[in-house]
Amino acid sequence: MSRKKIQMNRMWKYFVDATAQIIEEEGVENVTIRKIADIAGYTSSTIYNYFEELSHLIFFASMRYLNEYIKELSFYMTTGKNTIEKYILSWECFCKHSFNNPQIYNAIFNADLGSKPEELLARYFEVYQDDLTGLSEEVKPLIFEHNITKRSKAVLQKAVEEGYLDNEESEDIVNMTILIWRGMLTTFLNNRRDCNPEDAAAETMRYVRKITMSALKKPLELS
Structure with missing residues (x-):
């Protein structure tokens, strides 16, 4: 350098x-x-x-609070017995951390950054390379993808290939999951519901599990 x-x-x-x-x-x-x-x-x-602007500084500083989530995501993903479980567990981990620190996750995943978030993300990991130490190869592509729609689709793609879902159902699950999470996060941030972070995460995941499992084309194979 x-x-x-x-x-x-x-x-x-x-x-x-x-x-x-x-x-x-x-x-x-x-x-x-x-x-x-x-x-x-x-x-x-x-x-x-x-x-370029203040939102970029907030984004970069907020990223430093994601280290615990990033490292824990690896553990969550490895406990999944199949691709559907991995998808649900990836969201369970995300909800756990995002509702415990809603302002940070809102700044990273919802705020208007005025430029391409992927470029900001690449710049962050260029400077803070140690944040990637010890991550599994399964998790790294998810971390480098800022767009949560694309991240979720990447996890479900294998489920489509395995015949658990078709492409259209996969798209619907991802879109509904993100809408549910964003709606609950906004409700939680604005104190529109009397609940703690654990309750907010649990309610979000109840809907995520429901829409995911109801879309399956065949029973899950248990290992």
Whole structure:
């Protein structure tokens, strides 16, 4: 890596670290460019030499809170006895972590980033390569795919190939799953329902299991 690239990554981390500090102490909604600049010890204009907009800094800082989910996803996926179970378990893990930290997951998967999220994701893992250490080959493609629709389709594709679902049903399951999760996350974030993170995750998964299992074309083969 060139000296210029090393210096750029170092500066990049200064600003991401400052953003993460504000999120930790004050919450995502209180992050501003001025606060980031003050903590990092640089001017606001310097930040814009490295980041196009504030949402990108929030995205990168929020990604650091996904480490526990990323590592736990590997365990969840390995416990699935078949592709349908793996799909359900992947969402169970996602719901568990997203409802425990809704602002972070909303910032990463729902917020308007003003550019291609895949490019931001690639940039993050270029700088924080250690986050990928120890991940299974089954999980890595999911982590590199920011679009949760594509991620879910990738998990279900093998179920289609195995004859458990047809393509149309697979598409419907993915779309309904994401709509259910986004609806519940928004409801939870806006305090529109009196429930804790565990209850929100459990209710979401009840619907995910129901729509997935009701679409099966043949019984699951038990190992």
